[in-house]
Amino acid sequence: MHTVWARANAVFAFSVSVTASVAFACFLTTHVLDNTRPATIGVDKAIVKNLKDFYVDQKKDLGIVHFSLKANLTDVFNWNCKQLFLYLMAEYETPDNKVNQVVLWDKIIRRGENAVLNLRKQSTKYYFFDDGSNLRGREVKLSLHWNVIPNTGYMWMVKPQSHHSFIIPEKYAIRKQ
Amino acid sequence: MFDDISTHMDYKGQMLAEKYLQYIIVAFGVLGFLVGYATELLSHAMVILFVGCIVSSLVTVPPWPMYRRDPIKWLNVREVKADEVVEAAASKKKTTTKSKKR
Numbered sequence: 001m002h003t004v005w006a007r008a009n010a011v012f013a014f015s016v017s018v019t020a021s022v023a024f025a026c027f028l029t030t031h032v033l034d035n036t037r038p039a040t041i042g043v044d045k046a047i048v049k050n051l052k053d054f055y056v057d058q059k060k061d062l063g064i065v066h067f068s069l070k071a072n073l074t075d076v077f078n079w080n081c082k083q084l085f086l087y088l089m090a091e092y093e094t095p096d097n098k099v100n101q102v103v104l105w106d107k108i109i110r111r112g113e114n115a116v117l118n119l120r121k122q123s124t125k126y127y128f129f130d131d132g133s134n135l136r137g138r139e140v141k142l143s144l145h146w147n148v149i150p151n152t153g154y155m156w157m158v159k160p161q162s163h164h165s166f167i168i169p170e171k172y173a174i175r176k177q
Numbered sequence: 178m179f180d181d182i183s184t185h186m187d188y189k190g191q192m193l194a195e196k197y198l199q200y201i202i203v204a205f206g207v208l209g210f211l212v213g214y215a216t217e218l219l220s221h222a223m224v225i226l227f228v229g230c231i232v233s234s235l236v237t238v239p240p241w242p243m244y245r246r247d248p249i250k251w252l253n254v255r256e257v258k259a260d261e262v263v264e265a266a267a268s269k270k271k272t273t274t275k276s277k278k279r
Contacts, residue, residue: 001186001191001194001195002185002186002191003184003185004184004238004239004240007194007198007237007238008234008238010195010198011198011202011230011233011234011237011238012230014198014199014202015202015226015227015229015230015233018202018203018206018226019206019223019226021206022206022209022210022213022222022223022226025210026210026213026219026222029214078217079213079214079216079217079218079219080219151219152219
Protein backbone atom coordinates (compact mmCIF):
# COMPACT_ATOMS: atom_id res chain seq x y z
CA MET A 1 0.00 0.00 0.00
CA HIS A 2 3.00 2.21 -0.20
CA THR A 3 2.71 3.16 -3.86
CA VAL A 4 -0.15 4.05 -6.14
CA TRP A 5 0.27 0.76 -7.97
CA ALA A 6 0.01 -1.32 -4.80
CA ARG A 7 -3.20 0.43 -3.80
CA ALA A 8 -4.70 0.18 -7.28
CA ASN A 9 -3.88 -3.52 -7.33
CA ALA A 10 -5.54 -3.99 -3.94
CA VAL A 11 -8.70 -2.20 -5.13
CA PHE A 12 -8.92 -4.35 -8.24
CA ALA A 13 -8.32 -7.67 -6.52
CA PHE A 14 -10.77 -6.94 -3.73
CA SER A 15 -13.49 -5.84 -6.14
CA VAL A 16 -13.11 -9.08 -8.11
CA SER A 17 -13.62 -11.06 -4.90
CA VAL A 18 -16.68 -9.02 -3.95
CA THR A 19 -18.13 -9.47 -7.46
CA ALA A 20 -17.73 -13.22 -7.10
CA SER A 21 -19.53 -13.19 -3.75
CA VAL A 22 -22.41 -11.07 -5.10
CA ALA A 23 -22.80 -13.58 -7.94
CA PHE A 24 -22.74 -16.44 -5.42
CA ALA A 25 -25.38 -14.71 -3.30
CA CYS A 26 -27.53 -14.32 -6.41
CA PHE A 27 -27.13 -18.05 -7.11
CA LEU A 28 -28.19 -18.90 -3.54
CA THR A 29 -31.39 -16.90 -3.78
CA THR A 30 -32.64 -18.62 -6.91
CA HIS A 31 -31.46 -22.22 -7.00
CA VAL A 32 -33.74 -23.43 -4.23
CA LEU A 33 -36.91 -22.45 -6.04
CA ASP A 34 -39.22 -24.96 -7.64
CA ASN A 35 -39.32 -24.59 -11.39
CA THR A 36 -41.94 -27.15 -12.38
CA ARG A 37 -45.09 -25.80 -13.95
CA PRO A 38 -48.17 -27.55 -15.35
CA ALA A 39 -48.39 -27.98 -19.09
CA THR A 40 -51.29 -29.32 -21.14
CA ILE A 41 -50.37 -31.40 -24.15
CA GLY A 42 -52.82 -32.81 -26.67
CA VAL A 43 -52.42 -34.77 -29.87
CA ASP A 44 -54.43 -33.70 -32.87
CA LYS A 45 -53.19 -36.16 -35.45
CA ALA A 46 -50.90 -39.17 -35.38
CA ILE A 47 -50.08 -41.38 -38.35
CA VAL A 48 -47.18 -43.66 -39.11
CA LYS A 49 -45.40 -44.41 -42.35
CA ASN A 50 -42.55 -46.66 -43.31
CA LEU A 51 -39.83 -44.79 -45.16
CA LYS A 52 -36.12 -45.00 -45.80
CA ASP A 53 -34.08 -42.93 -43.39
CA PHE A 54 -31.63 -40.56 -45.08
CA TYR A 55 -28.25 -42.25 -44.89
CA VAL A 56 -29.32 -45.76 -43.98
CA ASP A 57 -30.46 -48.21 -46.64
CA GLN A 58 -33.22 -49.64 -44.52
CA LYS A 59 -36.87 -48.73 -44.16
CA LYS A 60 -37.84 -47.42 -40.75
CA ASP A 61 -41.02 -46.19 -39.16
CA LEU A 62 -41.69 -42.46 -39.32
CA GLY A 63 -44.35 -41.05 -37.04
CA ILE A 64 -46.10 -37.85 -38.04
CA VAL A 65 -47.64 -36.12 -35.08
CA HIS A 66 -49.49 -32.84 -34.80
CA PHE A 67 -49.82 -31.66 -31.23
CA SER A 68 -51.23 -28.84 -29.17
CA LEU A 69 -49.47 -27.31 -26.19
CA LYS A 70 -50.59 -24.91 -23.48
CA ALA A 71 -48.32 -23.66 -20.72
CA ASN A 72 -47.66 -20.46 -18.81
CA LEU A 73 -44.00 -20.07 -17.89
CA THR A 74 -43.78 -16.37 -17.05
CA ASP A 75 -43.07 -16.81 -13.35
CA VAL A 76 -40.20 -19.21 -13.94
CA PHE A 77 -38.18 -16.14 -14.96
CA ASN A 78 -36.34 -14.40 -12.14
CA TRP A 79 -33.26 -12.20 -11.93
CA ASN A 80 -31.03 -15.20 -12.39
CA CYS A 81 -32.83 -16.80 -15.33
CA LYS A 82 -31.43 -15.80 -18.70
CA GLN A 83 -33.47 -18.05 -20.97
CA LEU A 84 -35.48 -21.24 -21.04
CA PHE A 85 -34.84 -24.09 -23.44
CA LEU A 86 -38.03 -26.12 -23.86
CA TYR A 87 -38.25 -29.46 -25.58
CA LEU A 88 -41.11 -31.85 -26.22
CA MET A 89 -40.01 -35.43 -25.79
CA ALA A 90 -41.71 -38.63 -26.92
CA GLU A 91 -40.91 -41.71 -24.88
CA TYR A 92 -41.84 -45.30 -25.65
CA GLU A 93 -40.67 -48.88 -25.32
CA THR A 94 -40.03 -51.36 -28.13
CA PRO A 95 -38.86 -54.97 -28.21
CA ASP A 96 -35.52 -53.77 -29.60
CA ASN A 97 -34.86 -50.98 -27.08
CA LYS A 98 -36.20 -50.65 -23.57
CA VAL A 99 -36.20 -46.86 -23.56
CA ASN A 100 -36.61 -44.68 -26.62
CA GLN A 101 -36.62 -40.92 -26.26
CA VAL A 102 -37.12 -38.69 -29.27
CA VAL A 103 -37.18 -34.89 -29.17
CA LEU A 104 -39.95 -33.72 -31.45
CA TRP A 105 -39.96 -29.97 -30.95
CA ASP A 106 -37.96 -27.35 -29.06
CA LYS A 107 -38.03 -23.64 -28.41
CA ILE A 108 -35.85 -21.02 -26.77
CA ILE A 109 -37.61 -18.34 -24.70
CA ARG A 110 -35.36 -15.46 -23.70
CA ARG A 111 -36.02 -13.21 -20.73
CA GLY A 112 -38.48 -10.55 -21.74
CA GLU A 113 -40.12 -12.55 -24.51
CA ASN A 114 -43.64 -13.90 -24.30
CA ALA A 115 -43.60 -17.02 -22.16
CA VAL A 116 -47.22 -18.06 -22.56
CA LEU A 117 -47.44 -21.00 -24.95
CA ASN A 118 -50.65 -21.69 -26.82
CA LEU A 119 -49.91 -23.91 -29.79
CA ARG A 120 -52.54 -25.75 -31.77
CA LYS A 121 -52.08 -28.30 -34.56
CA GLN A 122 -48.36 -27.70 -34.39
CA SER A 123 -46.26 -29.99 -36.55
CA THR A 124 -43.05 -31.37 -35.11
CA LYS A 125 -39.74 -29.66 -35.80
CA TYR A 126 -37.76 -32.87 -36.01
CA TYR A 127 -38.46 -36.21 -37.63
CA PHE A 128 -39.94 -38.90 -35.43
CA PHE A 129 -37.97 -41.83 -36.80
CA ASP A 130 -37.95 -45.06 -34.90
CA ASP A 131 -34.84 -47.22 -34.51
CA GLY A 132 -36.46 -50.04 -36.47
CA SER A 133 -40.04 -50.60 -37.52
CA ASN A 134 -41.79 -50.92 -34.18
CA LEU A 135 -43.99 -47.85 -33.95
CA ARG A 136 -47.31 -49.35 -34.98
CA GLY A 137 -49.70 -49.73 -32.11
CA ARG A 138 -47.15 -48.39 -29.62
CA GLU A 139 -48.14 -46.28 -26.64
CA VAL A 140 -46.11 -43.07 -26.69
CA LYS A 141 -45.78 -40.60 -23.80
CA LEU A 142 -45.35 -36.94 -24.70
CA SER A 143 -43.91 -34.64 -22.05
CA LEU A 144 -42.59 -31.08 -22.01
CA HIS A 145 -39.17 -30.64 -20.36
CA TRP A 146 -37.18 -27.46 -20.01
CA ASN A 147 -33.72 -26.32 -19.04
CA VAL A 148 -33.31 -23.10 -17.07
CA ILE A 149 -30.16 -21.30 -18.16
CA PRO A 150 -29.05 -18.96 -15.39
CA ASN A 151 -26.79 -15.91 -15.20
CA THR A 152 -24.81 -17.44 -12.32
CA GLY A 153 -24.82 -21.04 -11.17
CA TYR A 154 -25.40 -24.38 -12.80
CA MET A 155 -27.99 -25.00 -15.51
CA TRP A 156 -30.77 -27.18 -14.29
CA MET A 157 -33.10 -29.55 -16.09
CA VAL A 158 -36.69 -29.39 -14.96
CA LYS A 159 -38.79 -32.54 -15.09
CA PRO A 160 -42.34 -32.39 -16.31
CA GLN A 161 -45.24 -32.57 -13.90
CA SER A 162 -47.46 -34.62 -16.21
CA HIS A 163 -47.36 -36.31 -19.57
CA HIS A 164 -49.83 -37.18 -22.26
CA SER A 165 -50.07 -40.69 -23.67
CA PHE A 166 -51.42 -41.58 -27.07
CA ILE A 167 -51.38 -44.69 -29.22
CA ILE A 168 -49.99 -44.78 -32.72
CA PRO A 169 -52.30 -46.44 -35.24
CA GLU A 170 -51.90 -50.10 -36.10
CA LYS A 171 -51.60 -49.68 -39.83
CA TYR A 172 -49.42 -47.57 -42.03
CA ALA A 173 -51.06 -44.55 -43.62
CA ILE A 174 -51.86 -45.11 -47.25
CA ARG A 175 -51.47 -42.26 -49.63
CA LYS A 176 -54.88 -41.47 -51.08
CA GLN A 177 -54.85 -42.02 -54.83
CA MET B 178 8.35 13.77 -14.85
CA PHE B 179 6.01 11.36 -13.07
CA ASP B 180 8.75 10.37 -10.64
CA ASP B 181 8.61 13.83 -9.11
CA ILE B 182 4.97 13.46 -7.95
CA SER B 183 5.15 12.04 -4.44
CA THR B 184 2.69 9.24 -3.88
CA HIS B 185 3.70 8.08 -0.43
CA MET B 186 1.45 7.69 2.56
CA ASP B 187 2.63 7.16 6.08
CA TYR B 188 1.90 3.86 7.82
CA LYS B 189 -1.19 4.98 9.68
CA GLY B 190 -2.48 6.41 6.41
CA GLN B 191 -1.90 3.10 4.63
CA MET B 192 -3.89 1.27 7.30
CA LEU B 193 -6.67 3.82 6.96
CA ALA B 194 -6.65 3.53 3.17
CA GLU B 195 -6.94 -0.27 3.36
CA LYS B 196 -9.86 -0.01 5.78
CA TYR B 197 -11.71 2.51 3.59
CA LEU B 198 -11.04 0.40 0.49
CA GLN B 199 -12.60 -2.73 1.96
CA TYR B 200 -15.54 -1.03 3.65
CA ILE B 201 -16.57 1.01 0.61
CA ILE B 202 -16.46 -1.92 -1.80
CA VAL B 203 -18.33 -4.26 0.57
CA ALA B 204 -20.95 -1.58 1.28
CA PHE B 205 -21.58 -1.02 -2.42
CA GLY B 206 -21.64 -4.78 -2.95
CA VAL B 207 -24.36 -5.26 -0.34
CA LEU B 208 -26.30 -2.26 -1.68
CA GLY B 209 -26.02 -3.57 -5.22
CA PHE B 210 -27.25 -7.02 -4.18
CA LEU B 211 -30.29 -5.55 -2.42
CA VAL B 212 -31.16 -3.22 -5.31
CA GLY B 213 -30.71 -6.04 -7.82
CA TYR B 214 -32.89 -8.36 -5.76
CA ALA B 215 -35.61 -5.71 -5.54
CA THR B 216 -35.60 -4.80 -9.23
CA GLU B 217 -35.06 -8.39 -10.43
CA LEU B 218 -32.09 -7.43 -12.60
CA LEU B 219 -28.59 -8.77 -11.99
CA SER B 220 -27.13 -5.99 -14.14
CA HIS B 221 -28.24 -3.42 -11.55
CA ALA B 222 -26.28 -5.22 -8.87
CA MET B 223 -23.12 -5.36 -10.98
CA VAL B 224 -23.32 -1.73 -12.11
CA ILE B 225 -23.72 -0.47 -8.55
CA LEU B 226 -20.76 -2.58 -7.46
CA PHE B 227 -18.68 -1.19 -10.33
CA VAL B 228 -19.55 2.37 -9.31
CA GLY B 229 -18.51 1.44 -5.77
CA CYS B 230 -15.13 0.28 -7.06
CA ILE B 231 -14.60 3.59 -8.87
CA VAL B 232 -15.52 5.52 -5.71
CA SER B 233 -13.24 3.37 -3.62
CA SER B 234 -10.29 3.86 -5.94
CA LEU B 235 -10.87 7.63 -5.94
CA VAL B 236 -10.87 7.67 -2.15
CA THR B 237 -7.91 5.38 -1.49
CA VAL B 238 -5.51 5.45 -4.44
CA PRO B 239 -4.47 9.13 -4.65
CA PRO B 240 -2.40 10.30 -1.68
CA TRP B 241 -4.86 12.59 0.02
CA PRO B 242 -3.65 14.77 2.95
CA MET B 243 -5.71 12.71 5.42
CA TYR B 244 -3.29 9.81 4.86
CA ARG B 245 -0.27 11.93 5.75
CA ARG B 246 -1.27 13.11 9.19
CA ASP B 247 1.11 10.87 11.12
CA PRO B 248 4.51 11.17 9.47
CA ILE B 249 7.48 9.12 10.64
CA LYS B 250 9.55 10.95 13.23
CA TRP B 251 13.06 10.68 11.89
CA LEU B 252 16.04 11.36 14.18
CA ASN B 253 17.69 14.72 13.93
CA VAL B 254 20.40 15.11 11.37
CA ARG B 255 23.81 14.83 13.02
CA GLU B 256 26.89 16.31 11.42
CA VAL B 257 29.65 13.68 10.99
CA LYS B 258 33.26 14.42 9.88
CA ALA B 259 34.73 12.45 6.98
CA ASP B 260 37.55 10.85 9.16
CA GLU B 261 35.04 9.43 11.63
CA VAL B 262 33.22 7.61 8.83
CA VAL B 263 36.47 5.96 7.55
CA GLU B 264 37.50 4.94 11.11
CA ALA B 265 34.12 3.39 11.78
CA ALA B 266 34.28 1.37 8.53
CA ALA B 267 37.87 0.19 9.29
CA SER B 268 37.02 -0.95 12.85
CA LYS B 269 34.12 -2.97 11.51
CA LYS B 270 36.41 -4.74 9.04
CA LYS B 271 38.91 -5.64 11.81
CA THR B 272 36.28 -7.31 13.99
CA THR B 273 34.97 -9.43 11.15
CA THR B 274 38.47 -10.71 10.14
CA LYS B 275 39.26 -11.58 13.82
CA SER B 276 36.20 -13.80 14.06
CA LYS B 277 37.14 -15.65 10.85
CA LYS B 278 40.64 -16.54 12.13
CA ARG B 279 39.18 -18.32 15.13
